[in-house]
Amino acid sequence: MTPENEDDLAQMITGASGPLRIVGGGTRPIGRCAGEALSTAQLSGITLYEPGALTLVAKAGTPVAEIETALAAENQRLAFEPMDHRALLGTKGTPTIGGVVAANVSGPRRISVGACRDFMLGVRFVDGTGTIIKNGGRVMKNVTGYDLVKLLTGSYGTLGVLTEVSLKVLPAVATQATLTLDGLDDATAIAAMSASLSSPYEVTGVAHDPATGKTCFRLEGFADSVAYRADALAKALAKFGTLDVVDDARTVKATWAAIRDVAAFADQPGDVWRLSVKPSDAAGIVAGIGAKAVQYDWGGGLIWALTQGGDLRAALGDFKGHATLIRGTADVPTFQPESAPLAAITAGLRAKFDPRGILNPGIMS
Amino acid sequence: MEMPTPNAAVISRKDQIVARLAKVLPPDAVISDIRETKAYECDGLTAYRCPPMCAVLPANTGEVVAVLKICHEMGVPVVPRGSGTSLAGGALPTADCVILGVAKMNAVIETNYDDRYIRVQSGRTNLSVTGAVEQNGFFYAPDPSSQLACAIAGNIAMNSGGAHCLKYGVTTNNLLGITMVMMDGTVVEIGGAHLDAGGLDLLGVICGSEGQLGVVTEATLRILHKPEGARPVLMGYDSSEVAGQVVTDIIKAGVLPVAIEFMDRPCIEATENFAKAGYPMCEALLIVEVEGSDAEIDAQLALIMKIAASHNPVELREAKDAEEAGRIWLGRKSAFGAMGQINDYMCLDGTIPVSSLPHVLRRIGEMSKQFGLDVGNVFHAGDGNMHPLILFDANKPGDLELCEEFGAEILKLCVEVGGCLTGEHGVGIEKRDLMNVQFAPADIEAQMAVKDVFDPAWLLNAAKVFPLASSEPRRAA
C-alpha cells in the first residue's frame, strides 16, 4: 500500500483487515514485525522552511538527503546528525525523515545538542483507528497540551503513522576540528572524555575506539573560536597525553561520519548491540560482556558492541540503562524489557492509539 | 473562569479522609483547618482562589505513595503543588481536593560531575539546584524568571523555559529521569543517568503534563559546566519590523546567541520610569547575549554589531564590563515589576513564528485601542515566545473580564499566524477553554486518552488543561 496523501492513508488504516508494516525508506529494519507493507514514499516534500526562524516542516516520506540539501543551501543543518544505518545493516534505499523520527535516530552530537526528539516541534500522524491527529506545531516553544510529539518520536510507528514532522534546525558551522588522544585504555579514555564534557569548551562529539586506541574530540564554530578552544582543551587534558589536531574539513567530516554510522562494524560478521549507559559505568560493563569489538560514543554513554550472537542481556545482568539489538539473529527481544509498571503503561498507550494492534505489531518487543 | 461543581460526597467525608491521612503522615504534614488551608487557595494566577479541602506535605516518595493510595481508594481528587508560582492556575485547588505539596521534599540525593547530573527531590527550588553545583563550576540550564521560588516539580509539570533556552533548551531537554507516583500509588522509575528512553518516551510526555499523570517525587537533571563568560549588547530601532529583521539576520548569519530579548515602547517607558536603566526611547529594543571566552565573545559581538549597525539603530551599546552588562539586563529583568507598578496586569505567553512579529505587534496595538486597555510586550525574540502584559484595574468591575477577553483575542491571533497558546507557562485553567482554537476534537481526545492510561479515574488535577466540556464525561464517570 502506498497512500498518496494523509486522507488516503487514514482510509487505508481504517479499512485494514490485518497487521501493517510501515516502511519509510526501509533502511532501518530494527525490530521484527510481519504485516502488509505500507509505504510513506508518496507522502513526500518540504512543506515549509523558514531559515530565519530555524524551522522546517516536511512530509514523513521526504528523503533526509533532500532536507539536508535544502538546509545546506541556507547554511543550516540537522544538528542531531542522524545516523545512516545502511552500511551497518546492509540495506539499500533512501532514508526518510519519518524513519529518522520514528526511530529517534541521532548521532555523536546528541551529547551536546540533544537527540532527534529534542529537535522535534510538531507531528501529524494517523493512529491505528484511522484518525488524523496533530500535536505540537512549528514554533520553538510550545507547551500547549501534552507533548505527544515526544511520545511519537521513537515509537517506531506503533502509536501512529507519521505523515508530517516539524523540526528545529540550527546554523551550520564555519570550522570543525578533531582532536585525538592515542593509546588510552577504556577507563582512562572515558575519564578523558568526561573531563572534556565537564569543561566549558563545548565539545560536540566525544568518542573512543579501543581497536585503534584513538579517543576523538570534536570542536565546531568560527575558526578563531575553534583554535582557542583547541588550545584550551589540550591544556585541560594534558594529563591524558598530547592532543593531535586535525582541521581539514573533509577529514573531520569523514571521521565523524564513520563514528556516527559505526562504520567499523559494517563489514564484520556478528550481532550489533547499542547500549545507553551512564558513562562512568561503561568501561566496567564492556569488561563484563566479552564482545568481539566495541566502540564508545557520547563520552562513553553510548556503547556499540559487536558480538558472536546470543543474548547479550544475560551477560549484562541488571544494569542501569538499556540495550537494543540493532543487527542480528539472536532470538531475544530487540528492545530492553521494561519494568512491570512501565510495561503496563506502554501497553495501555498502545491499546488507546492502536486498539486493533495493527501498526507494526510487536516491533518494539 | 468556570470550575466544576465540587463533589459534595467527598467533602462530606472530610473528617474520615483527614483522619486516614493523619495516620500515614507526621502531625504537622496534614493541614485541614480552614485558616491554614487558605495558604494554598491560589497560585501565581491570583485572580482565582479556592481553599482546598485539606493539604498534605509529605517528606518522601513513601509518604506520597501512602497519601495517593488513600485518596485513590476514597475517590478524592488530588492537586499536586510545587511552589505555587504557576501563572496558569495549574496549582489552583478545587474545594473537594487534597493539595499534595512537595515543598518539604527539597534534598539533593546525588551529584555526579563526571557524568554531569544531579538527582534531587522534586520540591527543591530551581535556583538551589544550580546553588548545589556552582561551587564546582556547574549550573542547571533552564532558568525561569521565577527561579528563586519555583520548584523542579512545577518546572517538570509545566516544561518551563527561561531566558537562555535558545541555546540550552527548556526543561524537557535537560531532564534525564524521574521517580513518579501514579494516582493508584504505583511507583515508576523512568530514565536515569543514561540518555534517551529505552521504550516509548514516557519522560517526554510526562514533562509538561501539568500534574495530571502522576506526582513526581525525584528527578535526575543534566548539569553543565558554566561558560567562561557572557556579555550582552543593547540595540534600539524605530520599528519592530526592523528589529525583527535584525533578529532574522543574526540567526541566519550562523551566530547562536544564548538570549535575544525584545521590548516594545510601552514596556520600555514603564521600565525606564521604574528601574532607570538608561534605555533609549524607541519602538523596539533588543538585548542580545552571547557566551564564551573573551576573544570568542568579541568575535561574535563584532558580527552581531555589524548586522545591527546596518539597520540604522537609534542606539547600539555593547557592555564593556560586568556593571554595564548588569545595567543592560536591569530593565528587562524589572519589566514585570515595572508594569505591576502601573496597574494590575495579566501576563500572556503565546508563541508565534518569528517572521510574523511585526504583523502580530501591529494587531495587538489595534486591539489595545479597541479594548481600551494598555499592553506592553516583552518577548523572547529568538524563539518567538511573546509575553504581552495587559494592564487592567482589578478594583474596577468588569475590567478583569475585559482583560481576559483581550488576552484570548491575542492568543487566538498567535494560533492564527501559526503559533500556539502557550510557550512556557502551561494551559492550567487559564487557557483551558481556548484549547479548541488550536486543536481539533480528535487532537484533544488523543491527549485525554493518555491521561486515561495513567489516571483512569481522572482524580489528578482533572479540571485543568482540557476544555471542561471535553473532559466532563471522564470526570463524571
Ligand SMILES: Cc1cc2nc3c(=O)[nH]c(=O)nc-3n(C[C@H](O)[C@H](O)[C@H](O)COP(=O)(O)OP(=O)(O)OC[C@H]3O[C@@H](n4cnc5c(N)ncnc54)[C@H](O)[C@@H]3O)c2cc1C
Ligand atoms: C514572576 C514569575 C515569573 C515567571 N517566569 C517564568 C519563566 O520565565 N518561564 C516559565 O516557564 N515560567 C515562568 N513562570 C511560571 C512558573 O514559575 C512556572 O510554571 C513554574 O515551573 C511553576 O513551578 P511551581 O513549583 O511554582 O509549580 P506550581 O505552581 O506549584 O505548580 C505548577 C503545576 O505543576 C504541577 N505540579 C506541582 N508539583 C508537582 C509534582 N510533584 N508532580 C506533578 N505535578 C506537579 C501542579 O499541579 C501545577 O499544574 C513565572 C511565574 C512568575 C510568578
